[in-house]
Amino acid sequence: MNNLGVTPGFGEDVIASLGFSAEMALLRQRIAQWIAACDPEMREALEWQFVSGSKYFRPLTIFACYRSIIQGQIPEQLITSALVIEMFHNMTLVVDDILDKSPTRRGRATMHTKFGELNALMTSGYIVADGYAQLGGDLPAIALFSELMKRLGVAEVMQWRLRRQLLGVEDWRRIAGEDTGSMFEICACLGDRSFRLRRFGGLLGLLYHGCDDVGDVRGAVALGGGGAEDLRDGILTLPAALAIRDPEIGALFCRPDPSAEDLGRIAAAFAAKLPEAEAALDAIAEEARREAKLFAVDPGPLLALVDRTRRLSG
Amino acid sequence: MSDPATNFLSGIGELYLQGLQAWQQAARAVTEAGRPAQPGPRPASAGPLADLGQAFAAMSGNAQASYEDHFADATGGGAGETMSALGQAWMIAAGSALRYGQGLLDVQTRYQSALLRAAGAPSDRVTTDAFRGFLREVGETAEREARRLQFELEQLGEKIARASEHPADPETLNPRPYRAKE
Numbered sequence: 001m002n003n004l005g006v007t008p009g010f011g012e013d014v015i016a017s018l019g020f021s022a023e024m025a026l027l028r029q030r031i032a033q034w035i036a037a038c039d040p041e042m043r044e045a046l047e048w049q050f051v052s053g054s055k056y057f058r059p060l061t062i063f064a065c066y067r068s069i070i071q072g073q074i075p076e077q078l079i080t081s082a083l084v085i086e087m088f089h090n091m092t093l094v095v096d097d098i099l100d101k102s103p104t105r106r107g108r109a110t111m112h113t114k115f116g117e118l119n120a121l122m123t124s125g126y127i128v129a130d131g132y133a134q135l136g137g138d139l140p141a142i143a144l145f146s147e148l149m150k151r152l153g154v155a156e157v158m159q160w161r162l163r164r165q166l167l168g169v170e171d172w173r174r175i176a177g178e179d180t181g182s183m184f185e186i187c188a189c190l191g192d193r194s195f196r197l198r199r200f201g202g203l204l205g206l207l208y209h210g211c212d213d214v215g216d217v218r219g220a221v222a223l224g225g226g227g228a229e230d231l232r233d234g235i236l237t238l239p240a241a242l243a244i245r246d247p248e249i250g251a252l253f254c255r256p257d258p259s260a261e262d263l264g265r266i267a268a269a270f271a272a273k274l275p276e277a278e279a280a281l282d283a284i285a286e287e288a289r290r291e292a293k294l295f296a297v298d299p300g301p302l303l304a305l306v307d308r309t310r311r312l313s314g
Numbered sequence: 315m316s317d318p319a320t321n322f323l324s325g326i327g328e329l330y331l332q333g334l335q336a337w338q339q340a341a342r343a344v345t346e347a348g349r350p351a352q353p354g355p356r357p358a359s360a361g362p363l364a365d366l367g368q369a370f371a372a373m374s375g376n377a378q379a380s381y382e383d384h385f386a387d388a389t390g391g392g393a394g395e396t397m398s399a400l401g402q403a404w405m406i407a408a409g410s411a412l413r414y415g416q417g418l419l420d421v422q423t424r425y426q427s428a429l430l431r432a433a434g435a436p437s438d439r440v441t442t443d444a445f446r447g448f449l450r451e452v453g454e455t456a457e458r459e460a461r462r463l464q465f466e467l468e469q470l471g472e473k474i475a476r477a478s479e480h481p482a483d484p485e486t487l488n489p490r491p492y493r494a495k496e
Binding site: 168199245291 | 439440442443446447450458461462465
């Protein structure tokens with residue numbers, strides 16, 4: 001399973017360079033207000049989850065998409081959308097960590113490790129329910145978040161079903177497009193309600209997912225540290241899709257219980273495919289740039305997002 | 315008296331058929347290139363895809379010339395604004411059709427070696443993946459161009475709507491091609 005939790009490289013400098021410092025401060029304030037208003041039974045776990053250093057790349061994508069179409073201040077409705085996307089994102093992290101049996105994330109204990117699995121699962125449900133409540137009467141946003149929840153569910157089930165199989169780059173594109181791709185597609189649609197940037201969002205998510213895959217192989221622990229789990233579980237990452245074209249590596253990848261030696265050989269084969277994976281990511285980044293130039297009034301903020309995302313592979 | 319819109323339409327129709335013919339010829343040539351060589355002289359050519367690229371470039375030039383022939387003078391007439399908008403719409407549509415053809419050509423060029431490999435050998439997983447990528451990109455090219463066409467026509471529609479809400483000074487909108495007697 002892909003753990004896209006932390007986004008190194010997306011710091012205050014990016015937020016400031018895109019001119020969204022005030023909006024991000026407002027978003028942090030809204031998150032704090034929301035947690036303070038939650039049931040006291042849930043509050044400690046929520047504080048643990050939400051103060052753990054998110055760089056707010058999804059909210060940033062919402063704001064950048066809005067600004068690339070319409071000049072002027074970010075409306076209040078979009079701050080709420082940003083709050084809810086951050087809530088949904090954190091729900092996916094909690095569930096991912098339980099499934100991956102990850103003891104830590106962003107350098108601290110995961111929610112289920114600290115509070116137990118029952119608490120973590122119930123808190124994730126609470127987050128989603130309250131996310132919808134936060135949206136109030138914003139019906140288009142409700143429809144978009146419903147689409148996101150369904151697509152994320154399908155993507156995770158599909159990714160699990162297709163593990164340890166001899167598949168290709170096209171299969172990887174399909175899985176990643178529905179997983180991280182759908183998250184950023186929805187961000188783009190929340191930011192620009194004409195949906196003109198939907199495809200751009202999908203490509204940005206695909207790029208993010210691929211950079212994470214490559215970053216994991218490079219040992220970029222800060223990217224979320226999902227590499228070891230993906231390798232163990234036989235998840236189809238971008239380097240995996242390229243490496244298993246070799247029949248010998250393909251056979252090792254498909255073993256239900258690979259030995260440590262097998263995993264070592266597979267990891268080495270993945271590493272050997274990094275230049276090819278980087279070339280594939282360059283092509284996806286170029287597709288995203290083309291979309292931005294074709295459909296945004298001011299593609300500047302979107303091109304900056306693509307460039308920053310592309311650097312995440314290390 | 316000739317109708318500029320009808321003439322332009324007919325011109326675009328001819329160009330479309332020419333493009334289609336060029337595309338079919340190129341596709342045939344690519345297919346034949348995957349087969350064993352036949353005896354006899356081959357026609358001098360820089361290659362089917364290069365020929366097709368030239369055909370698209372020529373079509374683009376012809377479309378512009380056809381637009382200028384039929385619509386350039388119409389903007390000064392009584393129904394100038396409508397004719398101008400109609401002309402722009404047809405130019406957008408024609409440009410879109412040409413870009414679509416060019417886009418398909420780009421995809422074909424990028425995947426040409428993989429497609430030729432697929433034609434001459436039993437398929438393996440690498441070839442199958444490449445073929446699936448080719449099919450996906452063909453579909454994406456059509457989908458992207460459709461969105462682009464829709465976007466450009468929407469922009470034109472908004473421009474016309476704005477112009478009708480705030481009409482400019484008639485004197486400057488349709489300047490008379492002659493000087494009034496003083």
